[in-house]
Amino acid sequence: MVVIRYLLLISLVVLYSANSHVYAKKISNKSFTIVIDPGHGGHDPGAIYQKIREKDVVLNLAIRLGRYINQEMPDVKIVFTRKTDVFIPLHERAEKAIASKADLFLSLHANSCPTPSVSGTETFVLGMHKTEENLDVAKKENSVILIEDDYSTRYEGFDPNSSESYIMFDLVQEEYFDQSVTMAALVQNNFKNHAKRNDRGVKQAGFLVLRQTSMPSILVEAGYLSNEAEAQYLNSEKGQTELAKSICDAVKSYKTSYETKNDFELKSIVNEETKEDRSNEGQHAPPAETSKPEIKTELQKTAPIVEKARPKEVYYSIQLAVTHTKLELKPYNFRGLDSVYMIENNGVYKYYYAREQSFEAILKRKEEAKQHYNDAFIAAFCEGKQISVDEARALQQR
Ligand SMILES: [Zn+2]
Structure with a gap:
């Protein structure tokens, strides 16, 4: 009896492996494509602190991120919305992402606000803002359309400065909401644990550039240029390296979950981690090296092979x-x-x-x-x- 059971188990495992092999092959026919979108550019400098301009900070970050992704995941196809200091309208950024049939859209920005003491990173997904503060970030980033030609027709009368315009984001149909939140949480976790940034969290707001893409999409605010120390960090070799590495590692985790189709499991782990992190607030953050193996172990625990065979x-x-x-x-x-x-x-x-x-x-x-x-x-x-x-x-x- 023991032998029969053992054989049955083996055959189930073989059956599953055979199926997953076929399935994995089907997925891998198309390479994973990522669009990196450094915000602003050309006559739109974005936020400015002394001589540090958002458009330069995010372009450098984007190019470095592209280099890291290339080194770590040579099979990933990278599309940049801009690689030089040029102005690109928001709708063209989204159109480029759609045309490249991307699997992930990353828009990179730096923040600013009137209070110089405010610092930290936050990552947005498309949705209805829960606070005025989040709405203000969206207003600021969307207002770039005002310097585009013919913006009123192009964006169907959307007024980036009017709060009423943002009501439509409450009924927005976001097919990729869960994946976007997963990616945003991975980025924030790495910013906090690897780059030791102040974690302002994953947030929702009505960003036009995210609304017009049709794939999991996030908008990263990598720090505040209005905070002197953070502006220096964003403009430094150390800051650029740590931030780009954090995003690159998040892409790697996300891509792994995409390929193993374990998005749901990964997401619930991210939520659990976030909860745990909150309860540990004030204590030391866990060392960076421990966070990745933990995810791996959990994935194996929640998705045992034999379990999937039935x-x-x-x-x-x-x-x-x-x-x-x-x-x-x-x-x-x-x-x-x-x-x-x-x-x-x-x-x-x-x-x-x-x-x-x-x-x-x-x-x-x-x-x-x-x-x-x-x-x-x-x-x-x-x-x-x-x-x-x-x-x-x-x-x-x-
Ligand atoms: Zn910006």
Whole structure:
């Protein structure tokens, strides 16, 4: 009996390995592409402190980051929105990312504010701001469109300085929200643990450049030029090296999770880490070397090979909307659609229509939903966790 069990286990492992081999091969046909977007440039200097200009700081950081990624991950394709001191309109940056079919979009900026004592790094994902402070950062970065030609037509009357313009970000349909948050959290963790920066956290706000991309996207504010010490740090060899290395390591962790399709597990670990870090506030930060192996161990623990070999329940739903305030699940709140359900995650409410196990059935439901919600799209789940539609279909074909 023991022998039979052992053989069964072996065959399950072999079966899984064979499948994962086929699947991994399918993914690796396309190389991982990353767009590095140094903000501002040309006649738009961005924030300025004495003679240190945001446009120069972020361009140097971008080029260094590109070099590190090239050294550490030579298979990654890198696209720069600019490599010289030139002005590029926001919409062109996003268009470049879409045209290159990128897997990740990183916009690099440096911050400033009227209070010189404020310092630290923060990383934004697209969403509705929770504080006026976050709105101000978005206003400042978006106001660059005012010096673009014909901005009013191009951005459909969006006024970067009016708070009312930002209401639309509360109903924004962000298919890549979870991946963007994962990447943002990895960057912030590394800034804090490797570069020893003051961690201002992962935040949401309405950045036009993030809104127009169609991939996981983040906007990094690498520090405050209005803080004298931080301005010097951002402009120094040490600062540039540490910050670029931190982002490069975050890309590496993100890419690994992308390739092993363990995004969900990685994300929940990042959340756990953040929680732990908060409770340890005031104590010494853990040494940088320990953070990566920890993630690895957790991934192995949460995704044992034999566990994955048994068939998993896969289903599809139609994602309708995302809000930051909870809506009652009544048809009048969803343009007349019924059987809408909700999933809450980190203060974000996602609303889904229908639930089907067959892909053909969900395609029909999508047509129904599309009559009410133009942006509705198919979301796939495996045992309650959201996965990509490709992955769900691959799982069903096993
Ligand atoms: Zn900026």
